[in-house]
Each structure stands twice: as C-alpha cells, then as structure tokens.
C-alpha cells in the first residue's frame with residue numbers, strides 16, 4: 001500500500017507568514033519586482049521619446065531593453081507582430097492595450 005501524503009489539505013504555513021527568501025542567491029540580479037499592467041503602460045509611454053503618441057520599433061526596442069530583455073530588438077519585433085493591428089510598424093494608443101497585455105505575459109520585472 002502506498003500512502004497518500006497529500007491527503008489532508010491543511011497547510012501548516014497558512015497561519016504564519018512564511019516568506020520565501022530567494023533573492024540573495026539567485027544570480028546577481030537580486031530581488032525583482034513584477035510590473036503591473038498599469039506600470040507597463042506607463043513604462044511604454046515613457047519610451048515614446050518624441051511624444052507623438054506612437055511607439056516605433058526603435059522606441060520599443062529601447063523600452064524592452066531597459067526592461068532587462070537581452071533581445072530588445074527581437075522583443076520589439078514580436079510585440080509589433082502581436083499588437084500592431086493596422087500593420088503600420090508602430091504602436092498607437094489604440095494598440096497600446098494589446099502591447100501591455102503581451103508584455104505582461106512575458107512577466108517583465110524591474111531588476
């Protein structure tokens with residue numbers, strides 16, 4: 001007979017906060033903070049460097065690179081493929097939501 005050790009649902013850690021401390025030994029980047037969709041939106045808006053309301057591929061590349069992506073240019077291209085609905089090569093305000101959703105799925109975090 002094999003006993004089922006997961007039989008009871010009581011989690012002994014549920015009454016005390018058992019904070020997972022992973023930060024110090026996880027690479028050299030330290031703790032990361034996940035960005036919310038709203039923060040991502042503000043982030044991308046910040047990288048609309050010429051303030052024309054559109055994020056070009058160059059601006060997206062910079063934004064993704066600063067998010068810690070080693071492949072900012074590649075990410076920018078992928079983001080455009082996902083979010084550039086009218087295929088004009090940049091993200092306008094209407095397409096921003098989809099861009100944010102795409103970026104959020106990649107789980108970007110500030111180092």
Ligand SMILES: [Ca+2]
Nearest residue numbers: 048050052054
């Ligand atoms: Ca722009």
Ligand SMILES: [Ca+2]
Nearest residue numbers: 084086088090
């Ligand atoms: Ca577009």
